[in-house]
Amino acid sequence: MLLRFIDWLNRLPRRLELALRQELADLEEQIKMSYVTSWERFAREEGREEGEQRGEAKALLRLLQVKFGPMPPDIESRVQTAEPAQLDVWLTRILTAAFQNP
Known part of the structure; x- marks a missing residue:
């Protein structure tokens, strides 16, 4: 929604809009990835x-x-x-764990 607002505020003439779009496409191609927002990075890390x-x-x-x-x-x-942290402890302990009948 914020990007739509910025786009609305920053109205470019058609030829400049096309030039900007091409420049962004070229930049994405050069770095082989699109821009990832900070909240998208956070969501990926969390996942x-x-x-x-x-x-x-x-x-x-x-x-x-x-x-x-x-x-x-x-x-x-x-x-x-x-x-x-608890999973790490248990994964280490499983190597030497013995069955204990309660």
Whole structure:
């Protein structure tokens, strides 16, 4: 919406508008990417972090299943909602973990 407002304020003659459009297209081609706003970068970083955390949780659940068999739903839930630091600790501990019957 802000870009529409700026465009409305900055009305260019048709030939300059076409020249600007071409210059922007050339610039995008040179750097092989379009401009990414700060909020788009933030969203991408956030998505990447969430993806990494989901991947770590999935890996830990797989290792637990291989080592100890099917996991109860409450264990799966704890792993899926764990903080990244806790997942790191658990991923390290799985190497030496032993089954403890409560």
